[in-house]
Amino acid sequence: MGIVSPGFSGRPRSQEPALPPGQYLTEDFPVLSAGPTPRVSLDTWEFVISAENGTEYRWSWQELMALPQETPMVDIHCVTHWSKLGTTWQGVSLDTLLDGVDTGAHFALAHSYGGYTTNLPLDDLRGGRAWVAHTFDGAPLPAEHGGPARLLVPHLYFWKSAKWVRGIRLKTMDEPGFWETAGYHDYGDPWREQRYQGD
Amino acid sequence: MATGTPARAPIKWQVARLVERRVETPTAQTLVLEVPDWPGHLPGQHVDVRLTAPDGYQAARSYSVAGPAVDGPDGPRIEVTVQRVPDGEVSPYLIDVFGAGDPVEVRGPLGGWFIWRSEDTAPVQLVAGGSGIVPLMAMIRARRAVGSKVPFRLIYSVRTAQDVIYADELRRRGRDDFGLDVAYVYTREAPDGWRGEPHRVGLADVNTHGWPPDLEPLTYVCGPTGFVEAVADLLVGLGHSSRRIRTERFGPTG
Amino acid sequence: MTEMSYLDGNMLDGPMRELFTVDLSTAMGRCENCGMTGSMASLHVYSHAPGLVARCPSCESVMVRLVRAPDRAWLDMRGVTYLQVPMPMEQTLPEPL
Numbered sequence: 001m002g003i004v005s006p007g008f009s010g011r012p013r014s015q016e017p018a019l020p021p022g023q024y025l026t027e028d029f030p031v032l033s034a035g036p037t038p039r040v041s042l043d044t045w046e047f048v049i050s051a052e053n054g055t056e057y058r059w060s061w062q063e064l065m066a067l068p069q070e071t072p073m074v075d076i077h078c079v080t081h082w083s084k085l086g087t088t089w090q091g092v093s094l095d096t097l098l099d100g101v102d103t104g105a106h107f108a109l110a111h112s113y114g115g116y117t118t119n120l121p122l123d124d125l126r127g128g129r130a131w132v133a134h135t136f137d138g139a140p141l142p143a144e145h146g147g148p149a150r151l152l153v154p155h156l157y158f159w160k161s162a163k164w165v166r167g168i169r170l171k172t173m174d175e176p177g178f179w180e181t182a183g184y185h186d187y188g189d190p191w192r193e194q195r196y197q198g199d
Numbered sequence: 200m201a202t203g204t205p206a207r208a209p210i211k212w213q214v215a216r217l218v219e220r221r222v223e224t225p226t227a228q229t230l231v232l233e234v235p236d237w238p239g240h241l242p243g244q245h246v247d248v249r250l251t252a253p254d255g256y257q258a259a260r261s262y263s264v265a266g267p268a269v270d271g272p273d274g275p276r277i278e279v280t281v282q283r284v285p286d287g288e289v290s291p292y293l294i295d296v297f298g299a300g301d302p303v304e305v306r307g308p309l310g311g312w313f314i315w316r317s318e319d320t321a322p323v324q325l326v327a328g329g330s331g332i333v334p335l336m337a338m339i340r341a342r343r344a345v346g347s348k349v350p351f352r353l354i355y356s357v358r359t360a361q362d363v364i365y366a367d368e369l370r371r372r373g374r375d376d377f378g379l380d381v382a383y384v385y386t387r388e389a390p391d392g393w394r395g396e397p398h399r400v401g402l403a404d405v406n407t408h409g410w411p412p413d414l415e416p417l418t419y420v421c422g423p424t425g426f427v428e429a430v431a432d433l434l435v436g437l438g439h440s441s442r443r444i445r446t447e448r449f450g451p452t453g
Numbered sequence: 454m455t456e457m458s459y460l461d462g463n464m465l466d467g468p469m470r471e472l473f474t475v476d477l478s479t480a481m482g483r484c485e486n487c488g489m490t491g492s493m494a495s496l497h498v499y500s501h502a503p504g505l506v507a508r509c510p511s512c513e514s515v516m517v518r519l520v521r522a523p524d525r526a527w528l529d530m531r532g533v534t535y536l537q538v539p540m541p542m543e544q545t546l547p548e549p550l
């Protein structure tokens with residue numbers, strides 16, 4: 001730790017027992033970006049699940065919106081130490097999307113418009129714990145927060161919730177994504193503080 | 200003033216203390232910091248400033264060094280000028296809370312690209328937006344300090360006349376520093392007696408107050424990211440080689 | 454506004470100097486994707502992220518990623534095919550043996 005600057009407290013934050021270790025509560029919704037914000041038109045938007053055998057399952061925007069919608073209210077935890085509680089979303093459960101996908105894969109690599117990728121165990125996309133979300137706080141998800149649609153996997157650090165999600169590749173072997181190839185944890189459980197590799 | 204050899208050592212955080220502050224505008228202040236192990240720097244370089252809260256939380260930001268280092272009784276002193284960003288985490292602290300004698304960590308000097316070397320004889324044009332004047336002022340001050348005759352032209356974009364940082368000094372230098380021209384562009388409100396409407400820096404400003412491309416000037420553009428983006432595009436459109444345009448983006452807020 | 458959120462590669466000097474003794478922002482680098490060769494100081498650096506991401510100013514592909522944990526750092530430069538680093542002139546005569 002460096003020397004303390006008298007009177008410096010940083011952005012207002014609080015450390016609550018309800019939060020994962022090392023996290024602070026924030027009221028705003030910080031924008032993180034590792035590149036230019038992709039602008040994706042709803043006319044050409046698509047979501048693709050590619051199974052390990054090469055079969056592809058595609059949804060257009062209209063098709064996605066026609067699927068059963070859910071409105072999860074969840075806490076989100078960013079690896080840059082902020083947490084935001086009780087966020088409300090609307091989207092389609094990955095259970096719905098994976099239903100009817102024929103696969104024996106154990107891993108998933110989510111990929112996005114703009115080139116971002118992140119890996120997760122396929123099981124973590126199941127069981128009512130993951131969504132393709134298009135609405136935040138009652139309004140269309142803004143592009144800077146990942147709109148038209150982002151992955152929402154709130155039980156893992158938020159970098160797993162790929163913004164501008166375009167599809168998921170199902171894999172028999174785990175393939176690390178954008179941050180996971182640069183030191184971040186392959187799983188990323190905030191409650192076990194799995195920030196970096198080896199944590 | 201430092202030598203021109205590239206630094207070859209790891210740079211460590213060191214403790215600096217606030218010696219004094221000067222009010223530049225209603226939203227910007229110059230902080231004089233005493234940095235015991237300051238090795239000297241080149242005009243245009245910056246320092247990283249790191250703040251630590253009692254619970255260990257840290258925030259670091261970059262600030263350009265505003266002029267040559269000076270010797271104080273207890274070691275070298277450098278100046279930075281900080282513009283207050285509303286809702287910012289670090290700049291309001293540095294302006295409103297950070298007190299004389301208080302410690303802060305700094306590392307530097309940093310950035311060997313956005314610098315002006317007095318050996319370089321090409322004419323120089325400087326385009327500043329808001330607090331982007333800081334590293335460009337360091338170049339203007341260094342030019343005078345070494346007695347350089349390289350012609351400098353500064354175009355300084357500000358919201359209103361009261362947002363001009365270093366206003367008195369720029370007025371004086373514009374008059375006394377032979378070969379330095381200073382022009383202003385007002386984006387919100389022009390002062391009384393100003394000809395023309397408030398506007399953003401445009402082709403006409405750069406054409407009138409900058410150097411033509413065939414003189415192959417060195418151009419330094421500094422300010423908020425959007426400003427730098429727009430000005431760099433203008434300059435390339437006018438025929439300036441992008442290799443002779445050096446930019447320092449301060450981020451969305453600048 | 455988020456398009457306007459990147460900084461110049463100049464700012465890499467501080468974070469990179471934790472690993473190296475030279476100012477890599479003054480080096481020339483070649484983009485692995487499009488072949489553009491230019492000063493590392495002209496890269497577009499995205500800093501509001503879990504690490505620093507420096508992209509090619511021509512094609513926006515990722516050239517450098519730097520992640521800093523309290524006790525470790527990761528540097529991924531697979532987007533850079535080479536770096537040309539300015540060196541101070543060494544003495545021209547060999548030292549006496």
Ligand SMILES: Cc1cc2nc3c(=O)[nH]c(=O)nc-3n(C[C@H](O)[C@H](O)[C@H](O)COP(=O)(O)OP(=O)(O)OC[C@H]3O[C@@H](n4cnc5c(N)ncnc54)[C@H](O)[C@@H]3O)c2cc1C
Nearest residue numbers: 260261262263280281282287288289290330333449458501
């Ligand atoms: C090389 C360099 C030199 C600089 N020199 C100077 C100088 O001489 N003088 C000076 O006043 N400033 C300078 N700056 C800017 C300075 O480093 C800070 O960015 C500035 O002081 C604001 O910091 P802050 O903590 O007050 O605001 P922050 O808390 O960082 O941000 C303020 C607001 O802007 C938003 N924001 C900030 N960055 C982003 C982003 N990337 N994406 C989206 N939103 C964002 C925040 O959400 C917030 O609303 C320089 C920057 C660089 C890179």
Ligand SMILES: [Zn+2]
Nearest residue numbers: 484487509512
């Ligand atoms: Zn490229």
